[in-house]
């Protein structure tokens with residue numbers, strides 16, 4: 001089996017080919033991989049680590065898994081976990097409700113910091129998926145603009161899963177349109193810097209459609225073993 005470093009190098013090469021000179025950030029989606037494996041990915045030069053579960057993030061952070069790389073939260077966020085995340089995560093990619101915006105802002109104010117966030121968009125309008133529907137974004141943008149302790153840095157999406165990345169392209173393209181439209185409107189506390197989309201199966205298509213941040217798990221770490229407990 002190739003090493004994590006070899007996988008990172010291979011993913012980087014494919015990112016570069018798809019990006020045609022644009023800069024694309026590689027986020028290692030490290031759920032269910034222990035601190036030692038995450039450290040290998042950081043040593044191999046990923047641009048950030050992305051974690052899905054707050055408890056796993058807290059444990060692996062205490063084990064210095066992410067030292068040397070920014071830390072992103074990319075999972076579904078429950079409001080009672082916000083206190084563990086604000087200030088600990090450099091970027092919370094998965095903000096998907098007005099209530100979360102307000103609670104994150106309040107926590108960040110209490111800590112005296114500004115929290116960078118992305119809005120997650122449910123671009124495939126899937127019932128079981130989190131994320132703002134596109135028509136909910138204007139209201140959310142108003143809330144973000146009025147919040148003094150968050151900075152909205154862009155959008156994130158997990159489009160409907162498909163075996164064929166070509167099926168996902170229209171969703172990526174729709175995200176890019178939202179990203180550009182919002183950027184043109186110049187909301188306060190908002191700069192559309194990051195468009196986070198694309199995973200192991202479709203990151204090249206995502207980049208071709210405008211992603212400048214991809215979240216790659218299994219292509220770096222290998223297939224996840226769901227029979228083992230996470231975070232150790």
Ligand SMILES: *Cc1c(COP(=O)(O)O)cnc(C)c1O
Pocket residue numbers: 029031052074075158198199200201215216217218219
């Ligand atoms: C697990 C995960 C990824 C990475 O998935 P892979 O298919 O393993 O690359 C990306 N984004 C989110 C939100 C994830 O939960």
